Amino acid sequence: MDLGTIHPVALKDLWTGEASHFTPWLAQNLDTLGSKLGMDLELESTEAAAGDFSADIVARDLSTNKLVVIENQYGGTDHKHLGQLITYASVLGAGAVVWIAETIRPEHKSAMDFLNQNLKESLSLFAVQASAIRIDESKPAFILTVVSMPSEASLVADISPAPSETKERYRTYFQSLIDELREVHKFTNARTGQPQNWYTFASENSKLYKYSTSFAQGGRVRVELYIDSGDKLKNEQVFDCLLQRKEAIAAALGLDLKWERLDNRRACRIAVYRDGDIDADSETLADIRNWTIQNLLKFKAIFPANVQQCI
Numbered sequence: 001m002d003l004g005t006i007h008p009v010a011l012k013d014l015w016t017g018e019a020s021h022f023t024p025w026l027a028q029n030l031d032t033l034g035s036k037l038g039m040d041l042e043l044e045s046t047e048a049a050a051g052d053f054s055a056d057i058v059a060r061d062l063s064t065n066k067l068v069v070i071e072n073q074y075g076g077t078d079h080k081h082l083g084q085l086i087t088y089a090s091v092l093g094a095g096a097v098v099w100i101a102e103t104i105r106p107e108h109k110s111a112m113d114f115l116n117q118n119l120k121e122s123l124s125l126f127a128v129q130a131s132a133i134r135i136d137e138s139k140p141a142f143i144l145t146v147v148s149m150p151s152e153a154s155l156v157a158d159i160s161p162a163p164s165e166t167k168e169r170y171r172t173y174f175q176s177l178i179d180e181l182r183e184v185h186k187f188t189n190a191r192t193g194q195p196q197n198w199y200t201f202a203s204e205n206s207k208l209y210k211y212s213t214s215f216a217q218g219g220r221v222r223v224e225l226y227i228d229s230g231d232k233l234k235n236e237q238v239f240d241c242l243l244q245r246k247e248a249i250a251a252a253l254g255l256d257l258k259w260e261r262l263d264n265r266r267a268c269r270i271a272v273y274r275d276g277d278i279d280a281d282s283e284t285l286a287d288i289r290n291w292t293i294q295n296l297l298k299f300k301a302i303f304p305a306n307v308q309q310c311i
Contacts, residue, residue: 009132009140011074011102018074019047023056026072026100030059031189031202033070036144037098037126038191040202041068050091053084058092062200062210063178063190066095076103077127082111089123096124104129104147112148124150167195169278170215174199177213177289185297197278200226201296204304208238208311211299213292215278221288223295224271225303232266239268241310252302255295270303 015021026033027046034041040062048058057070069088073081077099085097099112104127112127119125127148132140175193181201182188188201198214209227216222227235242249243259250257253272260269272295276288 004135004138007134007136009134011130011132014132014140014142018072019056022074023047023072026070027057030057032142033098033100033128033144034189034202036128036146037149038189039063039068039096040189040200040206042202042206048092050088053087053091055088055092058094061096062202062206063188063192064095064194065200067092068096068098069094070098070100072130073099073101075101077101077105077108082108085125094123096126098126098128100128100130100144102130109148116148116150126150164195166278170197171195173278173285173289177292180289180293181296185293187296187300203300205307205311208234209303209307211296213296215276216273219275219277220273221276221292222271222273223292223299224269225299226267226269228267230266235266235268236261238307238310239270242270242306245306245309249302249306253298255298 011018011022015025023046027043030041030043041059042062044058044060044067046057047054055069056072059068059070060066061068069085069092071081071085071088081099081101085099088094089097099108109127112125115123115125125148126146129145129147131143131145133143134140171193173193174196178188178190178193178199182190190199190201198212201211203210208229209225211224212226213221213223227238229235229238239259239261246257246259255272258269258271258273260271262268274288274291276284278285280288
């Protein structure tokens, strides 16, 4: 058997400059990082002002709604960048920071581990080693390896020492939901169920719309396309355009959709509902989970092309 030889590739050989080339590339490929961190990341800004400094990338984890500060560095980690990370987190009110470097020095891994153990839920810190390889003359492959991260328990966005029974039921339900969506359907990068009654997922254009599911008021469960670009007029224009395709979309989905323009709010919603609440028995909750997964997958299969025609 003729096997190839692995050759390491320096990041600067792929992206000449960290700030000028690597950071812009990563900002446009956050799913590569998100899959390693267990997050659905949506880009907020690059070179974001933080006092007299600027953070390389600021993103949002859609599953927790926390801001995530990402700092990139060629070569080995240093004390300067560790201080910058803490500064950025405090100034920007981040819930997580990610330090990416070609080499994570042992003393800095130890520092990140120490901070994760002591800061608990208030701030999550990730140290990620970035590298690239080539097999003989193949295309280069980019590799991210997480070397420090919070414990799974710390990633649950609930600061109370003992979650209520209802919150624990939500956490358990959404943990099983996202596990199946991630492992079976590759629908999300999320790994940690949260003690809340909703979950939001990235879309093909998360700056304009997202997928979401929730236990809504009135004993109902909802799967929705949530349209929110930050501009009410644009949201309504996209919603109205999709509404003109109402029959074709409903036929393709095979669902009785509810078209909610939400005139008194910025966002618009297209949703499907069923009866159900978190206090249902385990068999009913399993049925709700299956219904939710089926409809999220349908939404993802049908809506992107229709939305694209409306922008």
